[in-house]
Amino acid sequence: MIIRNATEKDIPSILELLYELGRPEPIDKKEIIVFKNKIKDYFSDPTKLILVAEIDSEIVGLVSIIFLRRLNHAKFEMYVPELIVKKKHRFTGVGKKLIAKCISIGKEENCYRIRLESGNQRKESHKFYKGLGFEQSGLSFSKNLLGNKIEINEM
Template sequence: MNDLLIRPASRSDVPAIMAMLADDPLGAQRESPDDPTPYLAAFERLAADPNQHLVVAERGSRTVGTLQLTMIPGLSRRGATRSIIEAVRIHADERGSGLGTRLIEWAVEESRRQGCLLVQLTSDVSRTDAHRFYERLGFEASHVGFKRVL
């Protein structure tokens, strides 16, 4: 893992991120990697927002992982800032290599560095392997989540 670099994503990373987002049963249903337009527009919004941290993991010149870390200032918990880890994806060739752990550890450390008192994430109910992974890293299943498609 010494040859791994975790860095802010650039516009040129978007195609590799799109491919990783689509490379699983859930992503295959909801992503459209043939049309980069909405992804590039979203990248521009993320890049302009100081509370958003879209990163990639790079080995050599190859993008092998990604996640988005969002900082959320709030009034609850005595005015605490919390972070949310989203869209964690590991290239199929790298799954099981420890890369996911490295990315989550980076997100937790960056959250601490930014003064967050809590880091949270959600995971689709069908991703039972991911749930075990997050529990192994110290996350606890604590809430019931709800979504409403608009």
């Protein structure tokens, strides 16, 4: 298995992995272009990175990385929005190798921590992260803004 920086030729495989994880699929050809351009933006942004895991020329996993500046830290925080391994390659060490590469890059870039999120329903993923030394350090809150009327009540 090799872990390498993703390239534009990897975009179809990256999109497939995102869909396999349950991320929204494009609703039309216009949206496919939008998704592809979002991935291309990662390639040109020095604060973002996509790594892929490849076995026998097949992309079997990916991790996306964003280096964030925080107001209360001099060093970057490494944020991992996506870590995805194809179903048939889970529990084979692919995810561990992707995280190990993140840790290595985080140390090289002098990051103060790696942070990621995992959906409440992904119990196996939670065990995986804890087994790698990650700790639950907070709760994540979100508000869907699509199709909802936004109201903020004054106190």
